[in-house]
Amino acid sequence: METSLKALIADHAGDAPAIGAPGRTWLSYGALRTLGDEVATALHGMGIDASDRVAIVLPNGPEMATAFATVAQAATTAPLNPAYREDEYVFYLEDLNAKALLVEGGYDGPAFAAAQRLGMAIIRLSVPEGAAAGYFTLSSDLSGSASRAPAADDVALILHTSGTTSRPKIVPLLQSNVAASAQHIRDSLDLTPEDCCMNVMPLFHIHGLIAAVSASLASGASIFCTPGFNALNFFAMMEEANPTWYTAVPTMHQAILTRASRNRDVIDAARLRFLRSSSASLPAQVMLELEKTFGAPVIEGYGMTEAAHQMASNPLPPRAQKPGAVGVEAGPKVRIAHELENHLIEGTGEVVISGPNVTPGYESNPDANAKSFFEADGARWFRTGDQGAFDEDGYLHLTGRLKEIINRGGEKISPLEVDGVLLDHADIAQVVTFALPHSKLGEEVAAAVVLKEGSTATERDIRDFAAERMADFKVPRKVIIMDEIPKGATGKMQRIGLAEKLGLVEKA
Structure with missing residues (x-):
């Protein structure tokens, strides 16, 4: 190599x-x-x-x-x-x-x-x-x-x-x-x-x-x-x-x-x-x-800066490209770790990686390195900050960024799951689900949506649609209909801080 x-x-x-x-x-x-x-x-x-x-x-x-x-x-x-x-x-x-x-x-x-x-x-x-x-x-x-x-x-x-x-x-x-x-x-x-x-x-x-x-x-x-x-x-x-x-x-x-x-x-x-x-x-x-x-396969890859980009990738045909999965291990070793303790686990947890593409560590930041890297099973693992699990075919499914998981009075909600349900609504073109601070529950579920051209769907229509398809605690309590969802410099929609950006947080 x-x-x-x-x-x-x-x-x-x-x-x-x-x-x-x-x-x-x-x-x-x-x-x-x-x-x-x-x-x-x-x-x-x-x-x-x-x-x-x-x-x-x-x-x-x-x-x-x-x-x-x-x-x-x-x-x-x-x-x-x-x-x-x-x-x-x-x-x-x-x-x-x-x-x-x-x-x-x-x-x-x-x-x-x-x-x-x-x-x-x-x-x-x-x-x-x-x-x-x-x-x-x-x-x-x-x-x-x-x-x-x-x-x-x-x-x-x-x-x-x-x-x-x-x-x-x-x-x-x-x-x-x-x-x-x-x-x-x-x-x-x-x-x-x-x-x-x-x-x-x-x-x-x-x-x-x-x-x-x-x-x-x-x-x-x-x-x-x-x-x-x-x-x-x-x-x-x-x-x-x-x-x-x-x-x-x-x-x-x-x-x-x-x-x-x-x-x-x-x-x-x-x-x-x-x-x-x-x-x-x-x-x-x-x-x-x-x-x-x-008329061509869509290959979803999973990457981040600390991995010099790619960690997992949906394979090319004849293997399957699974909608909703970020693919199979594609370069580094990809495993699941306990979210708080430094060891690997089966099931759902924090996605970790180890391989020749992984940064040696953050510069001049020993605290971040101590939190992000650990040794286990003869390898040095980097914590991605993403939560996920592998299916029986070895495809990785992400449930969200750990920092973005919404904690509604102890109930944990994946914003990606809510996005997926709302995108089935015939009038919705784009959606981003995010945490809205709440005085009693800690966080409540909110969603910003962009409607398809000519749509007249209302916040109530969208909430009713969601209520028929998911548990009550996951249904967005607030739906904001927008012309465009704010994005970062690279075109990604930003969940963290979106409530503040949209003026939905009361000033103390």
């Missing part, structure tokens, strides 16, 4: 296409390897080597993909969300202890302002006119001398956890972690040089960086890099890219389905081998509708 990003792309045919983009010529694997050497030479000439951290703030697209893939061959990459405000950049750049910030040539936005406030060096990325997708040159006022290339146990990628309830934690992922995960995904999806992934995922997030980019590079396949997800031009992009697969989060898949009927010709002409979903649980109804609409 390869243990570095550089080794992943070393042996692919030099003239095979690697990186594409709308209206651009393709960058070949030979040119990508050359670019990797040029970037390493440029960074070494700036005094940057394997242990130095380069924060990357670039728009989604081919240069963001190749910047990650090439900078990580020489230094530690730290991609950041281009939508952050200046103060957010100050926090993340300081927290990361970044040596330099990599931005586009003419960029003078909030990340640049934050770097100036911190006295941080700037590296400029320029795209020569007429260059193939993803090709760029680097320039900087930095000068120095460095030569150390990364080894398997050097950090390739640093990301922060989303930090919905506390300070974000720093997750360092080694060269070996990233390479292992890329190869796990390649193997579980049976990717070959004939495959083409259309990337719509943000490339400051583990899902896009590893599942779309790194796994494709590990297999000698090609990646068509869009500027990001846009339901309005998704099918035009698909027509140009002619992909064999794409990967997205459930909210993106739902938006794609709303526009599918008017793009039937594009779907019929597509050569999709499968569709992939990850980063949040895909409702069973959405999986079935996607499969019916595209």
Whole structure:
């Protein structure tokens, strides 16, 4: 098994296409390897080597993909969300202890302002006119001398956890972690040089960086890099890219389905081998509708930052893709542990993982590491924070994030279960069930829903529907009908803190 990003792309045919983009010529694997050497030479000439951290703030697209893939061959990459405000950049750049910030040539936005406030060096990325997708040159006022290339146990990628309830934690992922995960995904999806992934995922997030980019590079396949997800031009992009697969989060898949009927010709002409979903649980109804609409299997994967993305995956045909399951073990060992005690159990409990893709631990956070890692049965296990159980076929079913399980006067309710029931309502397009603070019960069940176009369903209709299908204590006491449900930066719906966000919590 390869243990570095550089080794992943070393042996692919030099003239095979690697990186594409709308209206651009393709960058070949030979040119990508050359670019990797040029970037390493440029960074070494700036005094940057394997242990130095380069924060990357670039728009989604081919240069963001190749910047990650090439900078990580020489230094530690730290991609950041281009939508952050200046103060957010100050926090993340300081927290990361970044040596330099990599931005586009003419960029003078909030990340640049934050770097100036911190006295941080700037590296400029320029795209020569007429260059193939993803090709760029680097320039900087930095000068120095460095030569150390990364080894398997050097950090390739640093990301922060989303930090919905506390300070974000720093997750360092080694060269070996990233390479292992890329190869796990390649193997579980049976990717070959004939495959083409259309990337719509943000490339400051583990899902896009590893599942779309790194796994494709590990297999000698090609990646068509869009500027990001846009339901309005998704099918035009698909027509140009002619992909064999794409990967997205459930909210993106739902938006794609709303526009599918008017793009039937594009779907019929597509050569999709499968569709992939990850980063949040895909409702069973959405999986079935996607499969019916595209005539291709839907492969749901289960991943998280600390695992360099993938932990489990629904298998390809002829094995079954089970709606409501996140699949079978797909890379690391996946087991169930006692939620409070450090040992493995049978049945329902906390999902834990162990394998070559798992981070060695959070940076400078001994408390979080003590809570998240334990030794048992001759292995080191990471606690995912998810509750779940395996069925008799070895498929993992999640019941929710442990922090998101609603505790209504001692009755534990899985928000995913309530979501699943409500999505069977003919008028509901999207739903997210969440905890509403309650003075006597501690928490009550609430749900935010988006109705299908033209629907006149009321809160009472929806509650009556739920009451016929589940125990009374699980029925949402409050249903909020909305035009759109608030989402995080990567398109995931956020359950934690939603009651506050929607103004449903009385101020003390």
